[in-house]
Amino acid sequence: MKPIRVWAPTRDDVRLVLDGTDTPMFRDPDGWWSSDVEPEPGMRYAFRLDGGDPRPDPRSLSQPQGPHAASEVVDLDAHEWHDEGWDGCRLHGAIIYELHIGTFTPEGTLDAAAEHLDHLASLGVTLVELMPVAAFPGRRGWGYDGVAPYAVHEAYGGAAALQRFVDACHQHHLGVCLDVVYNHLGPSGNYLQEFAPYFTDRHHTPWGWAVNLDGGESDEVRRYLRDNAEMWLRDFHLDALRLDAVHAMVDDRATTFLEELAEYADRLSDELDRPVTLIAESDRNDPATVARRGPGGIGGVGLHAQWADDVHHALHVLLTGETQGYYADFADPNAIGKVLATPFFHDGTWSSFRGRTHGRPVPPELPGWRFVASLQTHDQVGNRAGGERLSHLVSPGRLACAAALLLTGPYTPMLFMGEEWGASTPWQYFTDHQEPELATAVSLGRRAEFAEHGWANEVPDPQDARTAQASTLRWEELDRPEHADLLNWYRWLIRLRRAIPDLQNSTLASTRVTRVDGVITVHRGAHTVVVNLSGHDVPLDLPQGEAVLGSRGASERAKKAVVHPDGVVIRGPNGGGHTHLKEHATP
Known part of the structure; x- marks a missing residue:
């Protein structure tokens, strides 16, 4: 484990309180104080500032008795990771x-x-x-x-549990x-x-x-926050x-x-x-x-x-x-x-x-x-x-x-x-x-x-x-x-989103919305979402080559569909390779 250090540029005397014993610390020109004591995982420590009461480490990784008590030494390298094959999660396409x-x-x-x-x-x-x-x-x-921004809340299981x-x-x-x-x-x-x-x-x-x-x-304060972000990542x-x-x-x-x-x-x-x-x-x-x-x-x-x-x-x-x-x-x-086509009203x-x-x-x-x-x-x-x-x-x-x-x-x-x-x-x-x-x-x-x-x-x-x-x-x-x-x-909607490029298209110009009273129609490329929030049935024609991919609160006859109040229909080109999804649309 690395020796314990702390930034305290305004203090004249800083002592490390390690397992109840005070040890002098040494000040560097940049306001950091260090100790030549090498701690072991599980040890409890705090800092006594100019003779005051012991305070927890601003960069504490564990506060087993709460943020008012001593910090605990934690070895973040102790966890044996099993995610070697993980190549990350891209936000584009994420849910x-x-x-x-x-x-x-x-x-x-x-x-x-x-x-x-x-x-x-x-x-x-x-x-x-x-x-x-x-x-x-x-x-x-x-x-x-x-x-304690660096410490994982003890009631949740602490740092090891998050890893x-x-x-x-x-x-x-x-x-x-x-x-x-x-x-x-x-x-x-x-x-x-x-x-x-x-x-x-x-x-x-x-x-x-x-x-x-x-x-x-503020340079050092920024470093404190940046180092915190780096630790999590x-x-x-x-x-x-x-x-x-x-x-x-x-x-x-x-x-x-x-x-x-x-x-x-x-x-x-x-x-x-x-x-x-x-x-x-x-x-x-x-x-x-x-x-x-x-x-x-x-x-x-x-x-x-x-x-x-x-x-x-x-x-x-x-x-x-x-x-x-x-x-x-x-x-x-x-x-x-407006907000279905651009994010800020x-x-x-x-x-x-x-x-x-x-x-x-x-x-x-x-x-x-x-x-x-x-x-x-x-x-x-x-x-x-x-x-x-x-x-x-x-x-x-x-x-x-x-x-x-x-x-x-x-x-x-x-x-x-x-x-x-x-x-x-x-x-x-x-x-x-x-x-x-x-x-x-x-x-x-x-x-x-x-x-x-x-x-x-x-x-x-x-x-x-x-x-x-x-x-x-x-x-x-x-x-x-x-x-x-x-x-x-x-589950079905998420599968549908992944299967149909129109529905995952994030180009803002790709969305067109019409509203007639309580009926909202959202056009996403060749696909349409019709939501009926009115108090009456809404009939829909299904042009040649178009089909209902999924619905809730709707019925379908021949080449017509009826969207009942508080119902929704998602329709698009028939035979687009997504017919396997339709059977799961309406449980």
């Missing part, structure tokens, strides 16, 4: 599956999640996206309050994406500022001080990172950290000889996030993809009729047609929720696969008062319609865990803060957030363990006909 380790299974561990990889592989997804696993106080939480999970995914031909939070740390257990200026009061975010990306000593063999809320990463330098990270990821991809993908969450609606840099490095940020929440919003309003809050703008009858248009114009048009040369679209995400479900899924809000027929629109579109589709079978469990906001005052503040704040909508009594207490338990998937539902039926539909 993402977002999951939360703590509620994916009753056990809430990485090892337990790995037992369900056969399900994901048979579903047809290609990239498993894990919500954040960075260590945080307590056992339960979404992960966005992590305070086993990734290894197992690769053996199932599944890539792995990790959600990382570089814009803030949680409110409890954040000791980074005691070591060095990791944060700055020059900028502010919804979570307080901003990460110091552009002030004094190299030492844990991850295929992609999802960068949380990059719009909150305030950075006034000429070359931003995100540009540096994008360039570094591309170099690392060449070195590892497999794709390395960075996916941004951004609410700026700016295609420059994924546009490649031009000559001299001027132009786009150069990340590989970004979430497209406008697609979700327009689909949600279309399916549910909800128009409160930011959904109001998407009540525009033309919204659905707000592309320089007025946003009533923001009270200003918002966004920028997406150039037609940018491919649709660079935009991740969804019907449900942890945010859109979990930030509802009761954590209601789409399956709680619309009919089974509409769920099938929604899946057809998503999985035949030009973007990279993403599913949220349990969506594929219409899970009956909600997915709610839950926490496990250990400080009584913080726990109370979170519980009261959550109720107050929804009080103005009259929903305060519907909000479960985030601190109550039953809230997380209620949000845990029930895998036994797969044996019930109504859930198995929807699952078969999702």
